[in-house]
Amino acid sequence: MSLITETNQQYYQGAQPFVVTAAAGQTAFVTTFDTDLIFGSSDPTNVDYALNNFKVYTSTTGLPGSFNEYTSTYTVSNNTINFPGGSPIPQNSYVVVQLKTLDGGKYGNSAAGTGFDAFGDTVEENYGGYEYITLNDAIDNFMVGYVGDGKILQKADKSDVLFFAKRSLQEFSYDTLKSIHSQELTIPASLSIVLPQDYVNYVRVSRIDELGIKRIIYPVNNLTINPYNNPVQDTAGIPTQDNFGEDIEGTSITEDRWKNANLDLLNFNLLNNFDDFAYWWNLYGFDGNFNTGKLYGLDPQTSQINGWFSINHREGKMSFSNGLANKLIVLEYISDGLGTDLDTKVPKLAEDALYASILYNIVSVRANQDPNNVMRLKRDRSAKLRNAKIRLSNIKLDEIVQVMRGKSKWIKH
DSSP: OOSOOSOHHHHHTOEEEEEOOOTTOBOEEEOOOSSOOOOSOSOTTSGGGGGOSEEEEEESSOOTTOOEEOOSOOEEETTEEEOOTTSOBOTTOEEEEEEOBTTOOSOOOGGGOTTOSOBSSHHHHHTTGGGEEEHHHHHHHHHHHHBSTTSSBSOOOHHHHHHHHHHHHHHHHHHTSOOEEEEEEEOOTTOEEEOOTTOOEEEEEEEEOTTSOEEEEEEOTTSOOOOSOOBOBOTTSOBOBOTTSOBOBOOOHHHHHHHHHHHHHHHTOOTTOHHHHHHHHHHHOOOTTSOOOOOTTOOTTTOOSSOEEEEETTTTEEEEOGGGTTOEEEEEEEOOSOSSGGGOEEEGGGHHHHHHHHHHHHHHTSTTOOHHHHHHHHHHHHHHHHHHHHHHHOOOHHHHHHHHHHHTOOOOO
16 A cells, blocks of 8 residues: 555645535544644633644635634544534535644635634644654564564564664664754853753754854863852861751852853953963964964864853753853754654664664563574664665765865965
8 A cells, every 4th residue: 555645735735625415414524634633622712722733614615715714612533523413514515624834724714813824833744754654653563574473573572662662763863863953042141041851962053143154153172161069168178068968059160250251351351360361362362452363373172253152961051152142043952862752753764774673672682592693683783774874874976076076176365
């Protein structure tokens, strides 16, 4: 059977139309979207109505502009919209189920007032979904292909397969699948932003300039540090405790000095402290006019003007240098692929590697297994993982040629 089950209208518009032909009317409408219907309430005045990821429209003619949102009682079960038996949709009526989309869809009657368009991003979230297979489908496929009489695994609990599938997906997400997320944020006056809920590690932090171009912001590395503990000490240097015997935590003097140093640098107020002045002079090579750089001995690690960031693990935040206050940035980071249901999917290019990883992990933890068989499965997993990395690297010959063409140019000054 075909793997594509949606019609073009369902995929591109997020709409599924129905025409009632039964003389007695129709009470049940079965939707076949790849996206499950989410139902909160059929009453627009109910707060749960906003949870719906769809809207229902009806028309007596089916002509453009003739549809109105259906706001009477209905329920949803297993992607089937059910109307009360005493109030069926009459014969020759037109019904459209519209998933929420960024443009509101084609069936909302905006002339009837605000709130009659299906605004949301449900349709857009489904775009490009064919390149993935859901984790549940991958597990079902593994049970069919690898478990049973005459197969590699005579028996395997589905719970074990689920566990190793999730573990494999987590490991793949770090360096194979590159499950990169991004957030567009504005740096507040506090110079700190909270790390995303599904954050595992950062990939890149960029400042976005007025032209929309990324300007890479670099980590502080050896310039400064965010101390994890800041115990308050007595005059003898011994940490003090509260009434419960726990160390009293103070504010970080290191972080305060770093912010002040950046502020002084921006305001050219360096002469108040000779140590600061000497440090920034050596770092940037400013002359008396503060506008000429000296390249000899310049440290490439700190020779940039886009600013710095650091990870404050104590507070679970990302901190930035003073010059980035109120600037627009994009934070790119990786997750483990299991943070939300939406992430629990596997690129088809890595599907075979996932099966090999599940198989190896299940066999390797079982007692009395043939070591040669375990090693064979391990080599097979490694080989398929390499293939997945190559496939997902998405390197195109034309792009390589374009880059190499630029290497033959002489740069003249």
